[in-house]
Amino acid sequence: MEAPRSQPGWKQKAYSIIFESDTPAGRAFDIALLWAILLSVLAVMLESVRSINAQYGTYLRAIEWLFTALFMVEYIARLVVVRRPLTYALSLLGIIDFLAIAPTLVSLVVAGSQYLLVIRTLRLLRVFRIFKLGRFVGEGEFIVRALKASRFKILVFLTAVLTLVVVIGTLMYVVEGGQNGFTSIPKSIYWAIVTLTTVGYGDISPVTVLGQSLASVLMILGYAIIAVPTGIVSAQMATPATPATPAPTYKQVICHVCQATEHRPEAEFCWRCGEKL
Numbered sequence: 001m002e003a004p005r006s007q008p009g010w011k012q013k014a015y016s017i018i019f020e021s022d023t024p025a026g027r028a029f030d031i032a033l034l035w036a037i038l039l040s041v042l043a044v045m046l047e048s049v050r051s052i053n054a055q056y057g058t059y060l061r062a063i064e065w066l067f068t069a070l071f072m073v074e075y076i077a078r079l080v081v082v083r084r085p086l087t088y089a090l091s092l093l094g095i096i097d098f099l100a101i102a103p104t105l106v107s108l109v110v111a112g113s114q115y116l117l118v119i120r121t122l123r124l125l126r127v128f129r130i131f132k133l134g135r136f137v138g139e140g141e142f143i144v145r146a147l148k149a150s151r152f153k154i155l156v157f158l159t160a161v162l163t164l165v166v167v168i169g170t171l172m173y174v175v176e177g178g179q180n181g182f183t184s185i186p187k188s189i190y191w192a193i194v195t196l197t198t199v200g201y202g203d204i205s206p207v208t209v210l211g212q213s214l215a216s217v218l219m220i221l222g223y224a225i226i227a228v229p230t231g232i233v234s235a236q237m238a239t240p241a242t243p244a245t246p247a248p249t250y251k252q253v254i255c256h257v258c259q260a261t262e263h264r265p266e267a268e269f270c271w272r273c274g275e276k277l
Contacts, residue, residue, distance in 0.1 A: 011081050014081045017029050018078055036071070038124075039063075044060075044117045044118060046060055047061065068117075078094075096123060099122075100120045157232070165196055173188040175208060175210050176208060180211070181203075197222060197226070198219065255273060
């Protein structure tokens with residue numbers, strides 16, 4: 001992709017490296033960025049381990065600040081080379097890029113917030129563009145379409161489940177009472193949800209015969225209910241809505257004005273803003 005002619009030559013070259021992955025330099029930049037993301041997240045995870053933190057905490061925090069500085073420079077560079085910095089900053093990728101550096105800065109005020117740096121893993125989604133894995137993106141869109149088509153059925157199902165746990169939770173509160181751990185209706189509803197989903201933490205359990213009978217019914221219902229949403233979505237996915245068409249191919253370019261992607265191979269102008277590619 002050619003950067004806009006009106007921009008200085010260094011901006012055109014920098015834009016090609018930072019935003020495009022169809023050139024050797026751009027691909028190398030993106031791969032290096034992915035490694036930096038993985039290593040920075042690994043450092044944050046290791047810092048949360050007490051034994052490691054006690055011995056290497058200072059080094060891990062130094063590494064964390066080093067990566068944050070690098071990501072900050074990268075973020076500023078992205079703002080500099082695009083024609084409309086505000087458009088990029090408010091785009092989804094721009095917001096994610098900003099959130100990749102924000103937790104470390106916030107940790108200066110709020111202790112422990114640096115662990116939120118794991119949000120950097122969202123930036124790994126760039127791997128689909130870098131390695132041209134568009135087919136996987138298409139399959140993901142297929143699942144999203146099935147979920148959207150099933151949303152009303154799932155909503156009705158969830159409403160019925162919510163009603164069930166409220167009713168049984170209230171019954172358990174009346175039957176068992178506070179002396180057996182069911183100290184309030186919300187806590188009894190919590191028990192009903194845990195039981196229905198077959199998690200069974202065991203922090204609350206019925207003691208009376210009637211309570212145990214209700215619990216048994218709820219457990220059996222849990223096994224039956226779990227399969228319902230899966231069946232709804234699977235049926236929707238199995239329903240042939242339209243004839244299968246091959247996944248479209250796109251140019252590996254990003255519009256320098258609005259950051260739009262997925263341009264057709266023959267496209268000379270951005271499909272969103274009309275800017276020349």
